[in-house]
Amino acid sequence: MYPFTYIKAKTNKDAIAAIGSNTNAKFIGGGTNIVDLMKMNIEKPHQLVDITSLDLKKIETLSNGNVKIGALVRNSDLAYHKTIAEKFPMLSKALLAGASAQLRNMATAGGNILQRTRCYYFYDTATPCNKREPGSGCSAIKGYNRMHAILGTSDKCIATHPSDMCVALSALDAIVHVEGINGERTINFLDFHLLPGDTPEKENVLQQGELITAIEIPSSSFAKNSTYLKVRDRASYEFALTSAAVALDIHNGTISNARIALGGVGTKPWRAKEAEQSLINKKATTENFSAAANVALKDAVTYKYNAFKPQLAKQTIISALQMIGGNNG
Amino acid sequence: MNIKQNPSGLQANGFTLPLSLSINGKQYDLNIEPRVSLLDALREYIGLTGTKKGCNQGACGACTVLVDGERINSCMTLAVQYQGKEITTVEGLAEDGNLSALQQAFIEHDGFQCGYCTPGQLCSATAMIEEFKNGMPSAVSPDVASEEFEFSEKEIKERMSGNLCRCGAYVGIVEAIQEAFSNKETTVAHETFYL
Numbered sequence A: 001m002y003p004f005t006y007i008k009a010k011t012n013k014d015a016i017a018a019i020g021s022n023t024n025a026k027f028i029g030g031g032t033n034i035v036d037l038m039k040m041n042i043e044k045p046h047q048l049v050d051i052t053s054l055d056l057k058k059i060e061t062l063s064n065g066n067v068k069i070g071a072l073v074r075n076s077d078l079a080y081h082k083t084i085a086e087k088f089p090m091l092s093k094a095l096l097a098g099a100s101a102q103l104r105n106m107a108t109a110g111g112n113i114l115q116r117t118r119c120y121y122f123y124d125t126a127t128p129c130n131k132r133e134p135g136s137g138c139s140a141i142k143g144y145n146r147m148h149a150i151l152g153t154s155d156k157c158i159a160t161h162p163s164d165m166c167v168a169l170s171a172l173d174a175i176v177h178v179e180g181i182n183g184e185r186t187i188n189f190l191d192f193h194l195l196p197g198d199t200p201e202k203e204n205v206l207q208q209g210e211l212i213t214a215i216e217i218p219s220s221s222f223a224k225n226s227t228y229l230k231v232r233d234r235a236s237y238e239f240a241l242t243s244a245a246v247a248l249d250i251h252n253g254t255i256s257n258a259r260i261a262l263g264g265v266g267t268k269p270w271r272a273k274e275a276e277q278s279l280i281n282k283k284a285t286t287e288n289f290s291a292a293a294n295v296a297l298k299d300a301v302t303y304k305y306n307a308f309k310p311q312l313a314k315q316t317i318i319s320a321l322q323m324i325g326g327n328n329g
Numbered sequence B: 001m002n003i004k005q006n007p008s009g010l011q012a013n014g015f016t017l018p019l020s021l022s023i024n025g026k027q028y029d030l031n032i033e034p035r036v037s038l039l040d041a042l043r044e045y046i047g048l049t050g051t052k053k054g055c056n057q058g059a060c061g062a063c064t065v066l067v068d069g070e071r072i073n074s075c076m077t078l079a080v081q082y083q084g085k086e087i088t089t090v091e092g093l094a095e096d097g098n099l100s101a102l103q104q105a106f107i108e109h110d111g112f113q114c115g116y117c118t119p120g121q122l123c124s125a126t127a128m129i130e131e132f133k134n135g136m137p138s139a140v141s142p143d144v145a146s147e148e149f150e151f152s153e154k155e156i157k158e159r160m161s162g163n164l165c166r167c168g169a170y171v172g173i174v175e176a177i178q179e180a181f182s183n184k185e186t187t188v189a190h191e192t193f194y195l
């Protein structure tokens, strides 16, 4: 790890000013991603601004019923929080399915959104990688790509976004609150992450030095009946091969509202809106769930070692929908 | 450039910061670079080598310590971030020379073979039992909004999945945790043999 200077910010303003226009300065939250990447010499900041003392650790229900989560709320505290577990079970479940208890006690909500891909070539500085070194080439496209994405890929990068929490946040239409030198703004979660396109090194719409301050989740009629299902190579402590965050609003057996978002398959947390639409006014049956799963994966492009993923993702969607909508016909 | 000799003889060659850490109830004053992980600070600068370095990337749990009673991976964080917190390492689990019930149960149930993962397992399980008692759910709990779970083998395995054991002593580890959970209050005096 290269040496760097360290300061602990006391207020949002201090933290933002400390980064300012310095592109070699970075925030550090729980450290579970950035410290790892710094050890591997993938991230090489000259200065770290520790934000863990900032007053961004509250979870509050707003007057309109929305829930606002401070950016420094730890993944464990968020998963355990009664309001979250009751109103948005898919979010609690997604968090509990991620990493380990130790890591969840360190990881923050803001850091989780900004965690970088687990593509092994991205981590291996001896191999070309367009995300790590723009223009150097992608080692995964013709390499060992079993864990890689099948939706939203480009000929420059096929890496997945590894977060479980973000899959739930995209299903829940979350809103990201950020603060920068020019003041505060909000970003719809679905617009927050970028597809790789020609610039896989650019992963989100944050501007230089912007601090994530909170994540807001709109109240909804469907989120209470929701779940998160994650499929991986071992039962725990592993990133997703496929995952699905789903919610259903069912009245007299008919679906009035649906949410489907996918993990492990997209280059960003993947919302499947067309598949959701296909369920509206339909009966909650396995046949209809299966048809929706087909819609969700219809644009999948596979590579040599991940051709199993579309089918696995479909089964994940169907099973998740059955968990909350019943196993009918 | 500030060249600082540390207690274990390693040299720091970047810019150092004064830092005071509270570990197992004792205060340690250090002068270290901000890039030193909490794990390296414990082992290489303070000489508390009970905490182990396995993967150094968050993937094995050998480096687990307690911060204000909660378990974290000390390899994945910077020591400078832990000023003002109460850190407990495996060296701090026994009280007045008496092993904790969990430590004793690990011995009785063969909760280890080579012992390399054991400090992490012990710290992790100590906090895990508290999490369970405080009604915190896990990925296998049937209802995340309920505080009623069974202290089942399935729950223990999921809750301990952040600690790998290359020797595969898992059966003994689960049994030891089950026993310590059911007799949490009994602290068993250790025998000299185990020291």
Ligand SMILES: Cc1cc2nc3c(=O)[nH]c(=O)nc-3n(C[C@H](O)[C@H](O)[C@H](O)COP(=O)(O)OP(=O)(O)OC[C@H]3O[C@@H](n4cnc5c(N)ncnc54)[C@H](O)[C@@H]3O)c2cc1C
Binding pocket: A026, A027, A028, A029, A030, A031, A032, A033, A034, A035, A036, A051, A071, A072, A075, A097, A098, A099, A100, A103, A106, A107, A108, A109, A110, A111, A112, A113, A114, A115, A162, A163, A164, A165, A210, A211, A212, A213, A237, A238, A239, A240, B057, B058, B059
């Ligand atoms: C072994 C291992 C297994 C894991 N398994 C999973 C898994 O199964 N599922 C999963 O979802 N995740 C998993 N993770 C990833 C983990 O969830 C992330 O590392 C964690 O959420 C990052 O949060 P942090 O606070 O530690 O971020 P940091 O490491 O502190 O920061 C990450 C990035 O975010 C920036 N940042 C942090 N906070 C802010 C803010 N408020 N505003 C602006 N920028 C900010 C930092 O500058 C940095 O670039 C795993 C990690 C490890 C090491």
Ligand code: SF4
Binding pocket: A117, A119, A120, A121, A122, A128, A129, A130, A131, A132, A137, A138, A139, A140, A141, A156, A157, A158, A159, A200
């Ligand atoms: S998939 Fe993306 S991150 Fe992985 S090697 Fe290719 S460019 Fe790099």
Ligand code: FES
Binding pocket: B052, B053, B054, B055, B056, B057, B058, B059, B060, B061, B062, B063, B064, B073, B074, B075, B076
């Ligand atoms: S050494 Fe920290 S998790 Fe492996």
Ligand code: FES
Binding pocket: B111, B112, B113, B114, B115, B116, B117, B118, B164, B165, B166, B167, B168, B169
């Ligand atoms: S006892 Fe050897 S690694 Fe666990």
